[in-house]
Amino acid sequence: MLPELKLQPLRCVLAIIDQGGFHAAARHLHRSQPAISMAVRDLEERLGQPLFEKGNGKATLTPFGQWCLPRFRELVAHHDRVSRDALAMASHQAGRVDIATVPSVASRVMPGILASFVIDFPGIEINLQDGHSELVSQMVLAGEVELGITSLWQPEEGLEFIPLLHDEIGVVCRDDHPLAGHARLHWRELAGQPLIRNGTSRLLEGSPAAELLERSALYISNMISLTAMLEAGIGITTLPRLAFQEEHARLRFVPLSAPRLERRIGLICRAGVSLSPAAAAMQRHVMAYLTDRGA
Amino acid sequence: MLPELKLQPLRCVLAIIDQGGFHAAARHLHRSQPAISMAVRDLEERLGQPLFEKGNGKATLTPFGQWCLPRFRELVAHHDRVSRDALAMASHQAGRVDIATVPSVASRVMPGILASFVIDFPGIEINLQDGHSELVSQMVLAGEVELGITSLWQPEEGLEFIPLLHDEIGVVCRDDHPLAGHARLHWRELAGQPLIRNGTSRLLEGSPAAELLERSALYISNMISLTAMLEAGIGITTLPRLAFQEEHARLRFVPLSAPRLERRIGLICRAGVSLSPAAAAMQRHVMAYLTDRGA
DNA sequence: GCAGCATGGTAAGGCTTCCTGATCATTTTA
DNA sequence: TAAAATGATCAGGAAGCCTTACCATGCTGC
Structure with a gap:
């Protein structure tokens, strides 16, 4: 016709x-x-x-x-x-990536990654959101973002996980605390200390140190409140190293040597759905960036 | 690239x-x-x-x-x-034709042509303008309209002329005028009559009747003024039959038999430039319409 | 007037593109 | 588990498209 x-x-x-x-x-x-x-x-x-x-x-x-x-x-x-x-x-000269990460990654890892990414791909628009790890998983699953950088508590149906970093768990306390001078700590040394739980505390679950949680009366999710508590000397907490904000002069991070605990931070994306060209470029960039510097 | x-x-x-x-x-x-x-x-x-x-x-x-x-x-x-x-x-289902004609053709010939054209080609937009014959030629030459229907005084460079009608010249006078009863007239019978010239009077030029023009003191180009003059009995005029408006009850048209004069009305368009599909359809339609009814 | 150069049109051959029909691997369905 | 449906692959052939060579025509400068 x-x-x-x-x-x-x-x-x-x-x-x-x-x-x-x-x-x-x-x-x-x-x-x-x-x-x-x-x-x-x-x-x-x-x-x-x-x-x-x-x-x-x-x-x-x-x-x-x-x-x-x-x-x-x-x-x-x-x-x-x-x-x-x-x-x-x-060809990755245009497009848009939406990423969600946990706050620690957003503040400690992403700046370096994004700084080099925007040089390599000046045309790609980037949208970075942060939230606690379950929110990140949800956003990726719901398709609100294409990529997530977080730790997974368990393998989740429909999500693909690519490990990137091992993030060691340690104890955070004020510099005048008796534990502050240690190079490493055994969990038993924490017995009797006032432990403040936070969003990452469940990393201790399933380890011998889990029983510390049962004797903790304080739970604080907000990181700013938490550091204020620690600086006030109200107690100690456990955190992954990345989540520990080094710019607080009076706080110290002491690695936990027994049990040695870590969270595995990785890239997540929906399984079975390929990424947009821009997101694929970001994924490759993230992996290259973190392997170059050693995980 | x-x-x-x-x-x-x-x-x-x-x-x-x-x-x-x-x-x-x-x-x-x-x-x-x-x-x-x-x-x-x-x-x-x-x-x-x-x-x-x-x-x-x-x-x-x-x-x-x-x-x-x-x-x-x-x-x-x-x-x-x-x-x-x-x-x-x-395929002539859409488009637009711009046509210019002399007033007589616009009022006496075009209505019938256009009535059947719009039935055959309902999608084609038509734009009809009228003006004296030299204006029509100019508009066609300038490309303001694609088609013209008029009489040409002389073959004009750049214009193609397709004859359509022979339009006989006659004398127009009031019904009580001595000449009104004649079936035809010889030009000498007009001698001494007060002749009003009009835009078509130059059709007499080059014929024996031309000398009548020299003895005429009145020239009126506007057709409405002219008919008013004739109805008032101020004088007589010559007109092509098509230009004679039959709806004026008191006016009569008497053909001029010697010399037998006519204007040749035809289709004009620019030479060497082909018509738009719509205009070509119109051209064919006009020619078919006028040959069917006999020129 | 005629050679020379421009215009665009035409014809035959070859290369590339594109489609088909048969077949295969995989997944879904009954 | 058999059957049906999905999309992928491959070889062969037809059609489209491009190229080279040649033709017809109109303009230009001597």
Whole structure:
């Protein structure tokens, strides 16, 4: 029913007008002149009307051709725009990545990663959100973000996990606390200390140190409140090293040597769904960045 | 540089999504299923990114594919719109004709022509202007209108003339005028009559009756003023029959038999420039209409 | 007036593209 | 577990498209 207007012949028509002749158009399109003639003839046959005046030496548009010209030009421009955009998207020169991470990663790891990423891929827009680890998993599962960087408590259905970092658990206390000078600690040394639980405390579960949790009366999820408590000397807590904010001069981090505990931080994304080009670039970038510096 | 996105593969992608699978798309596009697979693969290679998820049984878009889909849909829709409009234009189902005629033709001939034209070509827009014959020629030459219907004083460079009607010259006078009862007149019978010249009087030039013009003191170009003068009995005039308005009960038209004069009314258009499809349809229609009824 | 150069159109051959039909591997369904 | 449906792959052939060579025509400068 509808004739299929191929783009190449349309380009020929535009080139003939813009370059002022069949020969010039042929040169411009890197074709031979007969190719131009035939493309035009084929197009005219499809439309059922001549586009160019015949007989006179010069290449002139018929009124029908004049009517068609701007529409052809628009269509070709539209094609080129789609083609260019798609190529930019595919080659990581454009696009958008939405990432969610736990706060510790967002503040301690992501800045370095993103700083180099935006240099390598200046066209890609980045959207970084942070939240506790279960929220991160949920956002990835729901498709709100394509990538997550977090620790998984357990393998979750529908999520793929790529390990990135081992994040060692330690004890955090004020610098004048008796434990502050230790190079490492056995969990029994914490017995009797006022332990403040936080969102990462469940990392102790399943280890001998778990019984410490049972004797803890204080739970604080907010990190700012927690550090304020610690600085006030109200008690001690356990944290992964990344979550420990080194800029607090009066707080000390002492690794827990027995049991040696860690959280495994990794990249998560939905299983079975491939990433957008931009997200794939980010994923590769994250992995290269963290393996270069040693996990 | 830019990959050439052919429309057929894009249609394949749309069909796969809309019909829900490669086989369904193949049926819908009247192609074999491998053709669809190959078209998609080729398109993916051009873009450098997969559009469909591989491995799982179903046909699902990658995020990149989801990004592309609406753009592909737009581009294909744009193509179809251009194709449909161009075809409508070419096949006289749409378009526009601008015509200029002399007033007599506009009021006496065009109504019948246009009445049947709009039935045959309901999609074509018509723009009819009238003016004296030299204005008509000018408008055609300047390209303001594509077609003119008028009489040419002389063959004009750049204009093509297709004769349509012979329009006989006669004398117009009031019904109580001594000449009103004649069936025909010899020019000498007009001698001594007060002759009012008008825009068509130069048709007498070059004939024996030309000397009547020299003895005429009154020239009136406006047809309404002229008929008012005639009805007032101020004088007589000469007019082509078509220009004589029969609805004036008190005026009579008496053909001039010696010399027998006529103006040749015809279609004019620019030489060497082909007509738009709509104008060509109009031209054919006018010629068929007037030859059917005898010139 | 005629050679020379430009225009665009035409014809025959070859290369590339694209489609088909048969077949395969995998997943879903009964 | 057999059957059906999915999409992928491959070889062969048809069609489209491009190229080289040649033709017809119109303009230009001597």
